[in-house]
Amino acid sequence: MHGFAYQNGSLHCEQVDLQALATEHGTPLYVYSAGTIRDHFTRLDEAMHGVDHEVAYAVKANSNLGVLRLLAGLGAGFDIVSGGELFRVIKAGGNPAKCTFAGVGKTREEIEYALQQGIYSFNVESEEELRYLNQVAGELGLIAPAAVRVNPNVDAKTHKYISTGKSENKFGVDFEAIPALYDRAAAELPHIRLRGLQMHIGSQLTSIQPFIEAVEKVTPLALSLKEKHGIEFWSIGGGIGIVYHDSLAAGDMHWWDAKSAEERPLTLPQYGEALVPRLRDLGLKILLEPGRAIVGNAGVLLTRCLYEKKGTAKTFKIVDAGMNDLIRPALYEGHHEIVPLTEPGSERRKVDVVGPICESGDFFCQDRELPDFQPGETVALMSAGAYGFVMASNYNTRPLPAEILVDGSTASVVRRRQSLDDLIAAEL
């Protein structure tokens, strides 16, 4: 389910009319559905029923304080990738003791900050990092809880920029090297407490098979590390894919209940059904690190059409959002469904929807059959809740858009639009 649907001919987020939001707050405008975020979190949590587990939301997918506060209230843990994200989690009322810290390049400042805040685990990506963590913890007179990220060398069958579990990716430590590394750590690194094992094979996985393959491959390793080094948790990472194509219609029919494979590339119950029996009896606490699956279809980016430009080869709809606001199409060839806020008829025209940025990569679709819309009208880029605002930049000196969190019939501004003064505030 997601909270976006036409009601009486106009697109709503839950009970709030999106055109009214666009008129009041301007565009480009990110709008998130709190009900959808709650629903996704709860469904994933329920899908893992029977396994001792914790859902550690991957903050980088959408780190707005309003979103983090909502998830903290649901009892989520948090998977962070920087000191800045830890700061956000704490500001949003999240518990550092439920935070895991991933990433290949943690700095001394970040390590010290996370140690002082008492995070649950450093998810370490190399032996060099583990030794450095030991050194910093020793200097502070602390013990660092740690897990090593194992690279299981499994093909996630996703876009090459978001595949992370193959030997040629920069992430993790080779599967074969893990046992000896834990042995060395136990023998030589007195300020490390080996607390768990971690993996994350990629993002936007649309088939369950790579997850099964990775879990089956790594299970004996996790068990032997539990036996030998007393680890207590195994994080199986995030990466559950979502529907991007026709996601508006899919929302109406509760996509994870739909039957055909194209309609539901991977559903939360399917994920649970496949993994629960494989994880239930290991005697390990299982951590999940979903980002996209929680927030991806819980957000849209509203943008207003500025011009229609008819070229000899193409028709361009020029909108006021650009790749600086939503970079997924340019960065990963990401697809976002584009729908008018007023429910369209069946007529379609082939157009390119492009932004105002001076880059040829600044488009939201090319040669796509879309319902027609005119300059002055606002459209929604669907499925923009994950890796949307968080990747936005000021490129072309464009202010960052505002963010709205809708809950039922209430719409709260959870981040105001940047002003021109904000743009230069830090410059001396």
Ligand SMILES: *Cc1c(COP(=O)(O)O)cnc(C)c1O
């Ligand atoms: C990005 C990331 C995630 C979340 O990935 P999604 O595809 O958004 O679920 C989880 N764990 C780690 C280590 C990550 O880097």
